[in-house]
Amino acid sequence: MxxxxxxxxxxxxxxxxxxxxxxxxxxxxxxxxxxxxxxxxxxxxxxxxxxxxxxxxxxxxxxxxxxxxxxxxxxxxxxxxxxxxxxxxxxxxxxxxxxxxxxxxxxxxxxxxxxxxxxxxxGHIGWYVPTYFARQHPDVTDWKNLNKYAGRLRTAESGGKGQLLDGSPSYVTNDKALVGNLKLDYQVVFAGSEAAQITQMKQFAKERKPFLTYWYSPQWLFKKVPMTEVKLPAYKEGCDTDPAEVACAYPHTxxxxxxxxxxxxxxxxxxxxxxxxxxxxxxxxxxxxxxxxxxxxxxxxxxxxxxxxxxxxxxxxx
Incomplete structure (x- = not known):
């Protein structure tokens, strides 16, 4: 990860x-x-x-x-x-x-x-939205519709774009490449650590706010904050070989x-x-x-x- x-x-x-x-x-x-x-x-x-x-x-x-x-x-x-x-x-x-x-x-x-x-x-890394938001807007779970919700997911840290919340920049992440290669109107924002990311997600959930986040399973937080995965382009062997060209989902590992x-x-x-x-x-x-x-x-x-x-x-x- x-x-x-x-x-x-x-x-x-x-x-x-x-x-x-x-x-x-x-x-x-x-x-x-x-x-x-x-x-x-x-x-x-x-x-x-x-x-x-x-x-x-x-x-x-x-x-x-x-x-x-x-x-x-x-x-x-x-x-x-x-x-x-x-x-x-x-x-x-x-x-x-x-x-x-x-x-x-x-x-x-x-x-x-x-x-x-x-x-x-x-293990599996993916992009997730809170299930309460996915139930209100089912099409948000397809990456092709994410730009439609960029305004709803904008934060002070993401500037004029939607926020894609990541944890530590030390983690395995293709997110900056994915955002660019899929032409998404989003900014990757690093919380700094798993603990800081969890704190932000729990606060969003407490206030019933929408958010889009890099997350992974297994992870205990799913029991406290139910989340639904956003479908990215299907993973195929070798699609992530070049980090700069990645435009596919993360594998199951x-x-x-x-x-x-x-x-x-x-x-x-x-x-x-x-x-x-x-x-x-x-x-x-x-x-x-x-x-x-x-x-x-x-x-x-x-x-x-x-x-x-x-x-x-x-x-x-x-």
């Missing part, structure tokens, strides 16, 4: 929520436990969206409480996370939304990273895990566990909702989920 750099914060048992992008270079920083041979430690990369935090929260809880490892979490966005993983500065990425260039460089060419298997969750090659070979029970870690969209959303909406810590949310889903996670330990 999402790309660039976030300041690094190492916490042995704490998983912090991120609210924006930064400029730290993860290739020059490391957890004190990363790559520690035989020390019973694991370092997990955690990205800035709450679904990724849910994955890491549950993995960390089980690694610590069931397998006896000491777990460190490092906050870093996608592309720097690949660099850090390659160099052994983190041991695993639990949710990747598809980075073929990085996969080619590190998995196929350098062989410093290995695939860790599917997460069990399929089975989310993947990746492990540092040395860790995959020598990481013992921890590496085996992370390879087997696989859950459903419903599982992830359940934990995400507790973290983001109920304001629980990632570890408290993980414990609650673990306590109520033993048949799911015990298979990861076998």
């Amino acid at each position: 999402r790309v660039r750099t976030i300041p690094v914060t190492a916490g042995v048992s704490a998983l912090l929520l991120l609210t924006g992008c930064g400029a730290a270079d993860m290739t020059k920083q490391a957890s004190p436990f990363a790559g520690a041979q035989g020390a019973g430690t694991v370092t997990l990369s955690v990205q800035s969206w709450v679904g990724a935090q849910a994955n890491v929260g549950v993995a960390q809880y089980l690694l610590e409480h069931e397998l006896g490892y000491r777990v460190d979490t490092v906050q870093v966005d996608e592309v720097p996370a690949w660099d850090a993983l390659s160099q052994g500065r983190v041991d695993a990425i639990l949710e990747d939304w598809g980075h073929p260039d990085q996969e080619k460089r590190y998995v196929r060419d350098k062989k410093t990273i290995v695939a860790g298997g599917g997460l069990g969750v399929t 089975p989310l993947q895990k990746y492990l540092n090659t040395d860790f995959a070979k020598n990481g013992g029970k921890a590496a085996a566990f992370l390879k087997k870690f696989r859950w459903t969209t419903e599982d992830q959303n359940e934990v995400s909702l507790m973290i983001a909406n109920d304001k629980m810590s990632a570890q408290d949310a993980a414990k609650k989920w673990v306590d109520s889903h033993p048949s799911t996670w015990r298979a990861w330990l076998s």
Whole structure:
């Protein structure tokens, strides 16, 4: 879903929520436990969206409480996370939304990273309007009719154009190219982070105002603010190869895990566990909702989920 750099914060048992992008270079920083041979430690990369935090929260809880490892979490966005993983500065990425260039460089060419298997969750990015607005104006769900509603979707930040609300500029987004190539009378406006974007959408929904937003699933917010996807030109293999020429929808992406090659070979029970870690969209959303909406810590949310889903996670330990 999402790309660039976030300041690094190492916490042995704490998983912090991120609210924006930064400029730290993860290739020059490391957890004190990363790559520690035989020390019973694991370092997990955690990205800035709450679904990724849910994955890491549950993995960390089980690694610590069931397998006896000491777990460190490092906050870093996608592309720097690949660099850090390659160099052994983190041991695993639990949710990747598809980075073929990085996969080619590190998995196929350098062989410093290995695939860790599917997460069990399929991700999808798209454009959405609130369902209450779609019910009033059903034709807004076809991109060909968006210019008709540009005036209704104009904000102070978008100038004289309609607003297309994005989250962090670090996320995977084709939106500026899409707006230009589809000749839409819209301005992409970045909220700055997932948290800031959620705050804006919830405020719009509270006031029953229309909005158009870049958004993605799985995501817990759909339960609080029902949204309907706008149909963009159909995705076809290769239609997004040239970022400047993109004029198609985003693909549906089975989310993947990746492990540092040395860790995959020598990481013992921890590496085996992370390879087997696989859950459903419903599982992830359940934990995400507790973290983001109920304001629980990632570890408290993980414990609650673990306590109520033993048949799911015990298979990861076998």
